[in-house]
Amino acid sequence: MCIVSVISVISVAKNVCPNLVWSDLEAKKSMKLNFRVNGVEREIDAPPMKRLLDALREDLRLTGTKEGCGEGECGACSVIVDGEALNSCLAPVCQMQNANIITVEGLARDGKLDPLQQAFLECGAAQCGICTPGMLIAARALLDANRRPSRDEIKEAIAGNLCRCTGYVKIIDAIEQAASAA
Amino acid sequence: MAVGQNVLRKEGYEKLTGAARYIDDITLDGMLHGKTIRSSIPCGRIKSITFDPDYDWSRIVVADYRDIPGNNYVALIENDQPLLAETEIRHCEEPILLIAAESKHEAEVAARHIRIEYEESPPVLTIEEALEGDRIIYGSDNIFKSFLIARGDVDEGFKQAHTIVEGEYRVPHQEQLYIEPQGMIAIPGDNAMTVMGSMQCPYYIHKALKHVFNLSDEQVIVIQTTTGGGFGGKEEYPSVIAAHAALLAHKAGRPVKLVYDRAEDIAATPKRHPGIIRHRTGVTKEGQLVASEIDILFDGGAYVTLSPVVLSRGAIHALGPYRCDNVRITARAVATNTPPNGAFRGFGAPQVTFAYEMQMEKVAAKLILDSVTIRQINMLREGDITATGQRLNWSVGSEDVFNAVVDRKKFFEKRGNAADKSDLRGKLYGIGLSFFFHGAGFTGSGEAKMKAQAGIGITPEGRARVLSGSTEIGQGTRTIFSQIVADELGIGCDDVEVEEPDTSRVPDSGPTVASRTCMVVGRVVQLAAYEVKQKLLRFVAERYGDADVKLIEGRFDANGKELASFSEIARAYLDLRGELKAYASYANPPGIEWDDETYTGDAYPVFSWGAMVAEVEVDPVTWAVTVTKITTAQDIGRAINPVLAAGQIEGGTLQAVGYGVLEELVWNRGRIINNQLTNYIIPTSLDAPEIETIIIEKEYPHGPFGAKGVGELPMDGAAPAIALAVYDAVGHFVTEIPITPERLMVVAG
Ligand code: FES
Ligand code: FES
Numbered sequence: 001m002c003i004v005s006v007i008s009v010i011s012v013a014k015n016v017c018p019n020l021v022w023s024d025l026e027a028k029k030s031m032k033l034n035f036r037v038n039g040v041e042r043e044i045d046a047p048p049m050k051r052l053l054d055a056l057r058e059d060l061r062l063t064g065t066k067e068g069c070g071e072g073e074c075g076a077c078s079v080i081v082d083g084e085a086l087n088s089c090l091a092p093v094c095q096m097q098n099a100n101i102i103t104v105e106g107l108a109r110d111g112k113l114d115p116l117q118q119a120f121l122e123c124g125a126a127q128c129g130i131c132t133p134g135m136l137i138a139a140r141a142l143l144d145a146n147r148r149p150s151r152d153e154i155k156e157a158i159a160g161n162l163c164r165c166t167g168y169v170k171i172i173d174a175i176e177q178a179a180s181a182a
Numbered sequence: 183m184a185v186g187q188n189v190l191r192k193e194g195y196e197k198l199t200g201a202a203r204y205i206d207d208i209t210l211d212g213m214l215h216g217k218t219i220r221s222s223i224p225c226g227r228i229k230s231i232t233f234d235p236d237y238d239w240s241r242i243v244v245a246d247y248r249d250i251p252g253n254n255y256v257a258l259i260e261n262d263q264p265l266l267a268e269t270e271i272r273h274c275e276e277p278i279l280l281i282a283a284e285s286k287h288e289a290e291v292a293a294r295h296i297r298i299e300y301e302e303s304p305p306v307l308t309i310e311e312a313l314e315g316d317r318i319i320y321g322s323d324n325i326f327k328s329f330l331i332a333r334g335d336v337d338e339g340f341k342q343a344h345t346i347v348e349g350e351y352r353v354p355h356q357e358q359l360y361i362e363p364q365g366m367i368a369i370p371g372d373n374a375m376t377v378m379g380s381m382q383c384p385y386y387i388h389k390a391l392k393h394v395f396n397l398s399d400e401q402v403i404v405i406q407t408t409t410g411g412g413f414g415g416k417e418e419y420p421s422v423i424a425a426h427a428a429l430l431a432h433k434a435g436r437p438v439k440l441v442y443d444r445a446e447d448i449a450a451t452p453k454r455h456p457g458i459i460r461h462r463t464g465v466t467k468e469g470q471l472v473a474s475e476i477d478i479l480f481d482g483g484a485y486v487t488l489s490p491v492v493l494s495r496g497a498i499h500a501l502g503p504y505r506c507d508n509v510r511i512t513a514r515a516v517a518t519n520t521p522p523n524g525a526f527r528g529f530g531a532p533q534v535t536f537a538y539e540m541q542m543e544k545v546a547a548k549l550i551l552d553s554v555t556i557r558q559i560n561m562l563r564e565g566d567i568t569a570t571g572q573r574l575n576w577s578v579g580s581e582d583v584f585n586a587v588v589d590r591k592k593f594f595e596k597r598g599n600a601a602d603k604s605d606l607r608g609k610l611y612g613i614g615l616s617f618f619f620h621g622a623g624f625t626g627s628g629e630a631k632m633k634a635q636a637g638i639g640i641t642p643e644g645r646a647r648v649l650s651g652s653t654e655i656g657q658g659t660r661t662i663f664s665q666i667v668a669d670e671l672g673i674g675c676d677d678v679e680v681e682e683p684d685t686s687r688v689p690d691s692g693p694t695v696a697s698r699t700c701m702v703v704g705r706v707v708q709l710a711a712y713e714v715k716q717k718l719l720r721f722v723a724e725r726y727g728d729a730d731v732k733l734i735e736g737r738f739d740a741n742g743k744e745l746a747s748f749s750e751i752a753r754a755y756l757d758l759r760g761e762l763k764a765y766a767s768y769a770n771p772p773g774i775e776w777d778d779e780t781y782t783g784d785a786y787p788v789f790s791w792g793a794m795v796a797e798v799e800v801d802p803v804t805w806a807v808t809v810t811k812i813t814t815a816q817d818i819g820r821a822i823n824p825v826l827a828a829g830q831i832e833g834g835t836l837q838a839v840g841y842g843v844l845e846e847l848v849w850n851r852g853r854i855i856n857n858q859l860t861n862y863i864i865p866t867s868l869d870a871p872e873i874e875t876i877i878i879e880k881e882y883p884h885g886p887f888g889a890k891g892v893g894e895l896p897m898d899g900a901a902p903a904i905a906l907a908v909y910d911a912v913g914h915f916v917t918e919i920p921i922t923p924e925r926l927m928v929v930a931g
Contacts, residue, residue: 063207064200066410068361069444073859076361104200117198121190124825127833128656129197130204130362130410155867162859164359164411165656167832168867170825 035099037062038106048094053077055093056103064104064133068162075161078134079103085141087160104133107140116140116178123174127165134161139175148179184665184675185887188825192660192680193408202408205365205379206441213367214243216430216440217289219279219296220450221271224519224852225305225319228269228278234295242292243282243434250429252396256421257389263485263522265394265425271300272319273484273521274853275450277422282430282438305519307852309458309479312516319484320517326482327490329497331511331569331781339473339508343464346473347545351461351537352918353901355847356454356840358526359864362410364420364451365441368427373397375428378405381420382412382653383693388685390421391428406683412655413837414525417695418488419451448857452524453847455480455492455515459500459537464508469551469559471506478513478534483522489515492523494625496530498785501569502538503580503619504560509569520852525695527834528897531620532841536919539616539902543909553906554588557617571782574789575773577890579817579880583793584617586815586876593795597910609799609808612911616794616903621786622697622891626776629702629768629787635689636706637765638667638714639681640756644749646671646711647679649763651691652703654680657893658826659699663707665822666886670711673736673748689765697790697891700822704886706768713764718748721755771884788882790895791817794835796903797871800911805923805930807843809869809904815876819890824877827892831875834896840865842901843921 030045037060044059056062056079068074070089077089080102107114113121116139126132135158142149142157149157154175155168163171196202221228231246233239247254247266254268255261267278278298283289306312312324320326340346366379375391384404391402404424409416427440442450457480464473478496482489497513528535546556562568564578596613623629637649646667654660664678671678681688691703715733722731722738722745729740738745745751755762776783794814800807812835821827844863848856856862881888901919909915914929 057207062200063203066204066362067206068363069859071444071858071860074361108199113195113198120198121194124188124191124829126191126194126197127658127829128360128362128409128411129193129202130360132197133200136198155870159866159868162361162864162866164361164413164837164864165833166829167834167836167873168870169832169873170829172867 031094033093033097035096035101037101038103046093048092050093051089052079052091052093052096053088056088062103062105066130066133068130073162075134075138076131078137078161080137080141083141083144085138102137102140104136107136115181116143116175119174119178119181123170123177125166125171125174131161131163135163135171139178142175143179143182147182151176184668185822187665187823189661189665189675189823191658192664193654204362204410205367205407208367208407210367210369210437213437213439214282214284214430214434215286215289216280216282216427216438217293218277218426218440219281219293221267221274221276221278223271223300223302224274224307226271226300226302228267228271229299229301231279232297237292237295241283241288243430245280245429245433246278249433250394251432253393255393256425257393258418258421258487259490260486263487265422273519275521277426280426280430282434305852307518307520309481309516309518312518319519324517326486326515326517327493329494329513329781331497331509333569333571334508336473336475336508336510340464342466342472344467345465345548347463347465347541347548349461349541349544350917351459351540353457353459353533353536354919355456355523356526356845357448357847357862358413358415360411360413360415363442363444363447364416364423365439366420366424366427367437367439368424368431369437370431370435374401375432376403376405377424377428378407379420379424380409380416381406382409382416382655382695384651384653384683384685385690386418386693387421387424390425394425395428395432402685404685406653409653409655413527414529414695415451416655417525417693419524444859445857448862449854450521452487452522454526455482455489455523455530455533457481457533459534461537461541463541463545465545465549469546469549469556471504471560473508474501474506476500476511478511480515480530480533481518481520481523482515483518483520485522487522488524491625492525492530496534498570498621498625499531499619500534500538502535502542503562503617503791505562505566511569527837528894529696531894532838532897532901535616535618535898536901536905539618540905540917543906544915553615554590554593557584561617568785570785572784577788577819577880577882579791579878582878582880583791583815583817586878587793587795587813588615608802610802610911612798612800612907612909614796614903614906614908614910616899616906618792618898619789620697620891620895620898621789623702623786624696624698625785627778630770632692632768634692634703634706634768635765636691636703636710637689637763638707638710640714640752640762641679642756644752645677645679646673646714647681648707649681649688650703650707651683651685651688652699653683653694655694657699657830658823659694661826662700662704662822666704666708667711669887670708671715671748672733677749697893697895700889701882701885701891702768704822704889705884706766708886709766710764713766714762717762717764718751718755722751787884788890790819790890790892792895792899794899794903796900796907798904798907798911800908802912805926807904807908807921807926809839809843809871811872811874812900813874814896814899815878816892816895817878817880818892818895819882819885820879820888821877822887822889827877828875830892831896832873834894835873835900836865836870838897838900839869839871839904842904842919844869846920846922
């Protein structure tokens, strides 16, 4: 990472975490953070600039959320934060205080797939499966906001989620199917 | 019947809930994190390596070539690629040192405290420079491998020709870009090494580790974890990462995880071979090919790795699915000081397909024939003979696929003069087609030598378990194997399990490559299931006094009387005899002959066939090409699982769209400078055309339930179909991909 981007990340962090002082960031001191993940209250102790992605995967052992690029391009790390899908590789964890986070692990209930997951399974929308958690999250966020999206709206909504296996055809089919079943 | 049904993906639940464990999801007690230190120059020698004396190295494990207990090479075809450079550097990103630390971050920091100084030599960076021979970096002429395929008399053919057409075509590197970056975890043992990770070919790694550590078959265990895409990219390179992780683990005496980030993955791992392909074609007035001379040049990169076999497949496919009695194909793979190129879905065929389809169109244009007619005149049909002299005896779906997508009337209605094609938005519409084939399985005598093995075991619950080294990489191996076994045994798919690919538990089924998993290994799995069935039938017959025993729909009956279910009988067998397992191995169908010396004969037991129509819009101001629709028909013998098969076709087609219009690696002195997803662009959902897939089933009598290969065929046809649609739209004939706006603008003048 070049110096300019370090500084800009730190200034972003200052904006989003106004109670931080520079020395906290520089010393990578841990801070206590409380948020809700998949309906469960969690507390973690983490350096404020830790990526949400790492907090989920390392601190909470929720490894369903994946890393494909680490720079906001592939969407494999998508999670829903307060109703909106975002790339957890770009979000510092200090931004998550009191947030409500949904990850792929939060979709199925009591071992039963949710309609979107079921549609992905039936349509063949998951091949290698590495993009799937992010795709499901992007699709969930879309359907929560728009219950009957058109094919074009679906394409738009998953444009930030790369899949190298499927050609997207069956992913779009699955989201359409889940929407029409709802 | 399970075959032909859209049975749900076997490991679907785990993949959809986030429960599937990919390599980076696994953490072991005491595990260190590794990092590879690589060369920053393309060619030269290491002068010195300095470890910053002010840095605390006591926490860091460092390994170099001197730590290798066995051989310093990555075992593959030629064993010429060192695991770690000693003094000589042959390409940028060549691994020199390995370090491991308690965290990834600490390893990164430590890496910054190592300084390597080099004595640089001028590198060979392009095919042209390699051929000029001013600097020799391999053998006496910089040529890794060459092939000649000759049939008939080309000189005589050109004499008969009414018209001779020449063309030169250029194809670029392409990155596989599986979304899961490469990675391994190595666990050291007492005179033993276990490695797990993201891979296509556990037995390639097994072999490589044995050579690096001087260990025996039993001392090395390789286990595949859930793998997030491969596309060839995880065929040979995982051996390097596995051996690196293992070397660190060996030195540290602790498990070591080595997972690449995207930048390292793109910069260092193999790409599709770039190439230059020249055609000289002689045709009669009516458009029949009478002579064809083709010269192929592939850039192999710095080490031999897989280049000979990629080149071989390229050469064999170079004439395309066309008839011509006088052929001369020369093919060379050259050495350059760039990272070795390797396997990528299609394996030499997409490169030559772009060239032969563009050339076909050029020939048609010269003769004032249309795209459809020229292909129909020359198309290979059943009984015809290919460039290597192979007579096509079975399962030839050429006409079927062609007719399924090319409706003459509609095609020519849509195709017209570029001038009056612009719509209200000013976009220019174009339509183009391609016709192609792909040989499934290893080339030539490969399968006969490999003798792929697979087995079926019976679990204590009386279920069948597939034992195979073929990996699931998203393409559906586990599901289709279950379907094949279910039908062979007459049981349900849910009563079939698939063993994890673990070299201590599954036999060597050969690598998961070359569209061979379904057709070749699937066939062996079916044979093993047949063996199990026979054992159980004999067992029941013996116990019931030589009764006439049948296994129908999962139930055994003797002399027409229902006895018990498959699982009950299987459990009874285990109770009495202890174990039930059967293995089978692959043999080529009768009559398949190949001569490696003359490069003649049956190059593959069978071919899969494809045809494609691409529709594009070109913006006449920006020259941006948008692929709006692809219609394709592919003859794959039999779709064991139509949804999975269509998924292969759609996914491969979109990768090929990327190859045709988007994906371009930018090089600076032997180094990739756009090694990020922000600047190496692969298709998103918004770049993806509508894809209509038609599956044609010309059953192959020696495949499992008639199936042939499907994995690679879809990668072959899109680039030329799109290029020809662009030609139709703007009237400019491109000879080089990707057709980026910049490139098209130059062609358009
Ligand atoms: S890992 Fe976050 S967008 Fe790729
Ligand atoms: S299913 Fe493999 S990347 Fe989407």
